[in-house]
Amino acid sequence: MAWLNDPGNWTAPGGVFDQLAAHLQYALIALVIATVLALPAGLLIGHTGRGRWLITAANAMRALPVVGLLILLYVMLAPHIHGRGDTVYLVPTEIVLVLLAIPPILSNTFAGVDNVDPAVRDAAAGMGMRGGQVVRRVELPNALPLIFSGLRSAALQVIATATVAAYLGLGGLGRFVYDGQASQNFAERNAGALLVALLAVAVDLVLAVAQRYSVSRGVSGRFPKGAAPGRADVPGETGVAEPTKAPPPATHTA
Amino acid sequence: MTAPPPAPVTAVFAVDSSPLGMFGYFSEHRSEVLTWLGYHAWLSALPVVLGLLISLPLGWLAHRHRWTYPPLVTAAGLLYTIPSIALFVSMPSIIGTQILDPINVAVALTVYTVALLVRVVADGLAAVPEDVAQAATAMGLTRRQRLWRVELPLAVPVIAAGVRVAVVANVSLVAVAGTIGVPELGQLFTTGFQLSVGSPYYPPITLGIVLCVLLALVFDLLVVGGTWLLTPWRRAVGRS
Numbered sequence: 001m002a003w004l005n006d007p008g009n010w011t012a013p014g015g016v017f018d019q020l021a022a023h024l025q026y027a028l029i030a031l032v033i034a035t036v037l038a039l040p041a042g043l044l045i046g047h048t049g050r051g052r053w054l055i056t057a058a059n060a061m062r063a064l065p066v067v068g069l070l071i072l073l074y075v076m077l078a079p080h081i082h083g084r085g086d087t088v089y090l091v092p093t094e095i096v097l098v099l100l101a102i103p104p105i106l107s108n109t110f111a112g113v114d115n116v117d118p119a120v121r122d123a124a125a126g127m128g129m130r131g132g133q134v135v136r137r138v139e140l141p142n143a144l145p146l147i148f149s150g151l152r153s154a155a156l157q158v159i160a161t162a163t164v165a166a167y168l169g170l171g172g173l174g175r176f177v178y179d180g181q182a183s184q185n186f187a188e189r190n191a192g193a194l195l196v197a198l199l200a201v202a203v204d205l206v207l208a209v210a211q212r213y214s215v216s217r218g219v220s221g222r223f224p225k226g227a228a229p230g231r232a233d234v235p236g237e238t239g240v241a242e243p244t245k246a247p248p249p250a251t252h253t254a
Numbered sequence: 255m256t257a258p259p260p261a262p263v264t265a266v267f268a269v270d271s272s273p274l275g276m277f278g279y280f281s282e283h284r285s286e287v288l289t290w291l292g293y294h295a296w297l298s299a300l301p302v303v304l305g306l307l308i309s310l311p312l313g314w315l316a317h318r319h320r321w322t323y324p325p326l327v328t329a330a331g332l333l334y335t336i337p338s339i340a341l342f343v344s345m346p347s348i349i350g351t352q353i354l355d356p357i358n359v360a361v362a363l364t365v366y367t368v369a370l371l372v373r374v375v376a377d378g379l380a381a382v383p384e385d386v387a388q389a390a391t392a393m394g395l396t397r398r399q400r401l402w403r404v405e406l407p408l409a410v411p412v413i414a415a416g417v418r419v420a421v422v423a424n425v426s427l428v429a430v431a432g433t434i435g436v437p438e439l440g441q442l443f444t445t446g447f448q449l450s451v452g453s454p455y456y457p458p459i460t461l462g463i464v465l466c467v468l469l470a471l472v473f474d475l476l477v478v479g480g481t482w483l484l485t486p487w488r489r490a491v492g493r494s
């Protein structure tokens with residue numbers, strides 16, 4: 001605690017604020033890339049029902065040890081990267097983080113779309129919606145709770161693994177953990193661990209709030225008191241799919 | 255003065271530093287690697303067993319007394335949010351062990367397993383059809399008999415799915431502890447990293463990845479096999 005109470009440790013170059021910003025930046029880049037790749041793919045596979053093997057393949061990737069992959073990629077790529085500063089650590093790290101974030105986002109998006117009640121989908125088609133409209137206006141909103149849970153577990157893994165990347169030499173909050181460990185400065189090491197844990201909890205909380213405000217009330221069943229529309233409290237008559245299958249449990253990586 | 259005997263001719267093998275050099279690396283470091291593999295297997299499996307033993311009563315509690323469900327599941331979710339490296343290095347100050355004590359890893363992974371399985375056990379028990387539970391009661395089973403003979407066996411497939419996730423994730427997580435020096439397969443990665451200064455040296459790294467994946471596969475198959483043995487009625491119906 002004493003380490004955290006010293007303002008010098010926060011504002012100094014390479015201090016808490018700098019590493020926090022770096023950590024968030026690594027995580028955000030990976031999450032954005034992974035979402036751009038996995039979300040449309042999951043929607044497409046769920047909508048067409050084709051290419052399910054991709055989901056299986058992505059899930060099988062979860063058995064790979066992340067640290068091993070990180071170090072392998074670094075050793076492979078390092079001789080070929082001649083950028084300035086952190087690039088030599090950043091490129092392998094971002095590749096691993098993206099690979100890590102894809103399976104939860106992909107499989108949860110697919111599961112979300114796959115769980116949409118066929119009757120709801122048929123009704124949308126019956127109203128004259130084209131395929132793309134069904135995806136955007138019906139399947140995506142209904143799948144949103146599961147998509148968010150995939151996104152949250154991806155964010156969690158990415159933040160956790162960005163810590164391990166400090167072992168390679170990258171910045172981020174993992175610096176305090178590994179530097180403290182190497183120099184036997186356990187106050188610094190523990191402070192680093194605490195900060196990473198707090199960051200992970202905080203990001204999860206932000207995503208939970210984002211989920212609350214972006215999921216349609218027809219899907220979440222959450223209405224302000226006294227404002228519930230007539231039939232919303234009748235189970236099965238809300239016109240939206242109840243999730244029939246449990247979402248795949250999140251995995252935890254680093 | 256006799257000429258010195260000619261130096262014995264030894265076959266000079268070029269050091270194979272390609273990824274496939276892992277076979278040679280394994281035969282050269284067999285005992286060390288096997289020790290690490292043993293530690294790794296032990297450190298991934300033990301927390302799952304302990305975690306399951308702790309989660310079963312907690313999950314039952316969350317199922318039986320509904321008001322305990324939200325706090326238990328929320329607390330579990332919160333524990334699951336803590337990155338593992340943070341938990342590994344903080345364990346010594348929480349439970350008073352040395353930093354490199356494997357107990358840190360075992361306890362931290364048990365925490366994750368419990369965090370994952372409490373919800374799974376509660377949801378698995380809740381998924382038992384109401385009419386089945388009522389039929390059991392009608393046949394004269396007490397609440398305890400009903401739990402042991404009907405509800406728990408029927409929840410096995412759901413719980414097993416959670417256990418599969420936990421055990422595979424654990425194998426990958428244990429390797430993280432290698433970066434702070436706990437002896438297990440993760441040390442192959444740090445060794446490879448140190449040997450790669452200058453030019454890439456793949457064998458220990460690829461060996462570590464292959465052994466981790468194989469270990470995860472073996473554990474996964476064990477859980478699948480155990481589920482198969484514990485659910486004979488599913489075979490009788492002819493579904494997998």
